[in-house]
Amino acid sequence: MSTNLKSTTYDAVVIGAGFSGLYMLHKLRGLGMSAVVFEAADDVGGTWYLNRYPGCRCDVESMHYSYSFDEELEQEWEWTEKYPAQPEIHAYLSHVADRHDLRKDIVLNTRVTSAHYDEGSGRWAVTTDSGETVDAQFVISAVGCLSTPKAPEIPGLDDFAGDWYHTGEWPEEKVDFTGKRVGIIGTGSSGIQVIPEVAKEAAHLTVFQRTPNYTIPTFNGPIDQELVADVKKNYREIRQMAKESGFGVPLPPPEKSALEVDPEERYAYYSKMWARGSVTSVLTAYTDLLVDQEANDTAAHFVHDRIREIVEDPEVAETLCPKDYPFGTKRPTMGTDYYETFNRDNVTLVDLRKDPLERITADGLKTEQGEWEFDVLILATGFDAMTGPLLAMDIRGRAGQPLAEKWKDGPHTYLGLSVAGFPNLFTITGPGSPSVLSNMPVAIEQHVDWIGDLLAYMREHGQSTAEADQQSEEEWTQLVAEYANATLHMKANSWYLGANVPGKPRVFMVYTGGVGVYRETCDEIAEAGYKGFELSA
Ligand code: NA7
DSSP states (O other), X not given: OOTTOSOSEEEEEEEOOSHHHHHHHHHHHXXXXXXXXXXXXXXXXXXXXXOOOTTOBOSSOGGGSSOSSOHHHHHHOOOOBSSOBHHHHHHHHHHHHHHTTOGGGEEOSOOEEEEEEETTTTEEEEEETTSOEEEEXXXXXXXXXXXXXXXXXXXXXXXXXXXXXXXXXXXXXXXXOBTOEEEEEOOSHHHHHHHHHHHHHBSEEEEEESXXXXXXXOOOOBOOHHHHHHHHHTHHHHHHHHHHSSSSSOOOOOOSOTTSSOHHHHHHHHHHHHHHTOHHHHHTSSTTTTTOHHHHHHHHHHHHHHHHHHOSSHHHHHHHSXXXXXXXXXXXXXXXXXXXXXXXXXXXXXXXXXXXXXXEOSSEEEESSOEEEOSEEEEOOOBOOTTHHHHTSEEEOGGGOBHHHHTTTSOOOBTTTBOTTOXXXXXXXXXXXXXXXXXXXXXHHHHHHHHHHHHHHHHHTTOOEEEEOHHHHHHHHHHHHHHHHTSGGGGSOOGGGTTTSTTOOOOOOSOOSOHHHHHHHHHHHHHTTSTTEEEEO
């Protein structure tokens, strides 16, 4: 047995020590349960530990991107910027781990490779890449939604003679771009954040863009101390508002359709929301931006106008304008000086729609029409989202059924939290829950609290096994699909839909009914004695 493991038998194994895993461990401790957390990285923090690229920053404001369970911490912690940068969030999570003495039950540098359910004992055997197997009643996945990096699907990465980095696995030490010719593939959230930073340092930066993105400026800066005082005074009401909201941020719900106001008033309102530097404010300016194409066009055109205003070269500006998918249906991004960066002399934009990538070479990149030489390549090519990190493990349920087989046509879950045939397995922010369409800590705390309540209920009622029933799972999966079909989300090739990974089933993996409605549903299910679950001794 590894020196890091105290036992080979636990009440619960938690997989991952990011926002979810840390709070889950704290919750399990509070219930008096024995638990171990396995974390593949060499420190806690999850996505906020490994995404260390320059410019990495959260797109939810600092005051709202935090735990609410520790009211003293909420008052004590001092955020320094309007939007928190990766080092600050990592410092926050490290502090939480120390403050609650969590590290002693976290085994670092250890990746869970398999979890097999044994029907005879009703327990799970969880195996890690250090070769150990532990036995647990419950397995709780806290693996995150965006933790399996995806390389570009072009050949030749091994041939490249220079250094290359994926934004999702950035090295700890600073990468120096001074005097370097740098190429970057990808203009999603990560690309949009790293591009302005690298451009400041590199001799030349060439951006390879396949799909342009709608980017809202952060107008980031030192945090407003008056706002801090006000939020700290009213944290309980503000947290409650976030819990009841559509996206997990404390904004009042929109009241009007974009089409019922006159164009001038609408433009002025978008300008006001834009000036707030908050993507959610723009996204929730009107009720119908994500469900009505005509309404959505008004927001899309507003963003196009801003791009044309900022970017000096009209051809470059047009290349940066997203025109073939609705605003907000691929993850809308937030940037600092993103569009402005294309006014720099040392930055070139390559439109891969006109000149597709063919391969990576020893010297750089080859497109259909040319060859590009680089000292450094950055892959901001995203993740195998949502299901990727779960299916990277060999999870087997009843009768040895692999999760990968059960989900071969897309994820089937009940509430995004549990899977029929996989008793006592819970998936925090799993597919079929609001997850990435929520401010993550809000979604995470709701799941952890709900799972904790279920475990307490089971103990009170002498039950040892909880399993979603097949019918409830099917109905839920169908509901998630129906809700998604009622939105414009289906019109974009997004990672929400699995469209970024070749061969992945094209299934919308996120519950779009809103964070508040989802919470109510989960609460009603709990109040009805965990309707849809089979609880047994
Ligand atoms: P994203 O949002 O998936 O962005 C990946 C980007 O990489 C996107 O622009 C892709 O273009 C591009 N990409 C991926 N593969 C290729 C290939 N083969 N050729 C050219 N371009 C490619 O990932 P991020 O890391 O930026 O953000 C992920 C989430 O993290 C983000 O939404 C936040 O929630 C935090 P495409 O759009 O597929 O045409």
